[in-house]
Amino acid sequence: MENRRKSFLNEVTSQIRSKEAKDRVSAELNYHVKEAKMRWVNKGYSDVDAEQKAIEQMGSPITLGIQLNKIHRPRIDWILLSLLTAVLLLGFLPVLSLGYDSNHYFLMRKMILVVLGMIVALGLMFVDYRKSVSWGWMFYGVGTLLLLSLLFFSSGTINGKPVFAFGQLTIESIAALPFFLIAWACFFNKDTFKIYQFILLFLVSLLLFFVIPSIATTYLYLAMVLSMLWWSKFSNRQKGVVSGITVGSLLLIGIFSWQYQPYYIKDRMIGFLNPGKVADGAGYQVLQIKKLISGAGWFGGSQNEQQFIPEAHTDFAFVSITYHFGWIAAIFLTLILILVLARMVIATQQVRDYFGKLLIIGSLSLLFFQIVSNIGMAFGFFPLTSMSLPFISYGLVPILLNAILIGVVLSVYRRKDLSSSAF
Incomplete structure (x- = not known):
């Protein structure tokens, strides 16, 4: 039988x-x-x-x-893969605009990073994300351990942030975000997960990000967790209360701790709010970026190549592209990034698995807030900080982080028809 x-x-x-x-x-x-x-x-x-x-x-x-x-049969999101390829290729533009002899060195390294990013994204696509659904505590523990290690055993600092340095490779607190992404998706996926457990785990991890410190990474982590919270199974009242208390508390802490903040943070905030007042200090960079943006033509021009743009291939890659290649290139790049986000939104509607949805929401929020914040800095809507433009800014960690996010989305999408019954 x-x-x-x-x-x-x-x-x-x-x-x-x-x-x-x-x-x-x-x-x-x-x-x-x-x-x-x-x-x-x-x-x-x-x-x-x-x-x-x-x-x-x-x-x-x-x-x-x-x-x-x-x-x-497994699905491959060819549209998202095509958009990823396009945006990775556009990432060469800031390096091409550097205008000095070492750009050949940066070009070679950029090629390696682009290939590595594509390999990571494609590799994760073939990994079954569903096998991690019961490993929330492990991923939370790894993320926490990484932050504690940076706090107590870092090998140096960059811009005041502790890092592990292995030659030219540096590991910062932002490397913990993928671990917490999976951890929170696992926690929120559980029917037995209680609001007090969320508050406790969230406060512990948020405190570690604050102590590190890295304003940009803390901001991204906060945005990711609160975005996932609003897709959780908690009641709307619980979500609203927790979100309101969190944001309100952070504002109050910022106000009352202002006088104790380091000089460079105060200087940066004043430069953002009133750049003309500190035009010889922190305001200079803000004013210079505004000048470069306003002076960019539709197609750029060779006469622009002599202009100095600080961190042109990293934090201010969008400014560099706009100034050297014109508004056409900047608009095209922005459109591609918007299409990447839109494709991820569509994926949330097509995926039935709740755990998969949470992973996409967390990945989407991290990409969205990076893009909005980086481009917002160029137009003076956000204070200047170490915020990369996904896939465009030069560097191993930014490429790997965002390649992991896309890889997670591709993994979920690939199995969207394997998570529901067909009988």
Whole structure:
């Protein structure tokens, strides 16, 4: 009897190409055969006859297998992959605009980073994200341990932020974000996850980001968690209260701790709010960027190449592209980035798995706030800070972080038809 059912399942799954789909279809089909068998047993049939009836009821195993292969085959989001390729190629523009001899060095390294970013994104696409659903505490622990290690055992500092330096490779607190992304998706996915647990875990991790410190990374982490919170299973009242208290508390802390802030933070904020007042200090960079942006033409020009742009290939890559290649290039780049975000929004509507949705929401929020903040700095809407433009800014960590985010989305999308029953 078992051999008959096993033979039937093997005939069905032999028509299915994906190993992941084979396992899921076999398990679900086995369940439905047992369910159908019980109905026949209740009608008075023997176990052997009931099983035979249940199998016959399923129809031709070859036909059924072909149909299920079409339904359950893994999907590749070719649109998102195409957009990723386009934006990675556009990332060469800031390096091309550097205008000094070492740009050949940066070009070679940029090529390596682009290839590495694509490999990471494609590699993660083939990793089954669903296997991590029960590993929330492990990912939270790794993220926390990384922050504690930076706090107590860092090998140096860059712009006041502790880092681990391995030659030219540096690991900062932003490297902990992917671990916390998966951790929070795991936690929010649980029906047993309580609001007090969320508050405790959130406060501990947020405090570590504050102490590091990195304003940009803390801001991204805060935006990611609150975005995922609003997609959680908590009530709207709980979400609103927690979000309101969090944002309100941070504002009050900022106001009352203003006089104790380091000089460079005060100087940067004054330069943002009133750049003309500190035109010889922090305001100079703000005014210079505004001048470069306002002086950019539609197509740029060779006469612009002699202009100095601070951090032209990293934090101010968008300013560099706008000034050297014109508003056409800047608008095209912005459009591509918007399409990447829009494609991720569409993915949230197509994915039925709640855990997968949470992962996409967290990834989307991290990309969105990076893009808005970096471009906002160029137009004076945000204070100047170390915020990369995804896939465009030069550097290993920014490329890897955002490649991981895209890879997670591709992984979820690839299995969007494997997470729901087709019977």
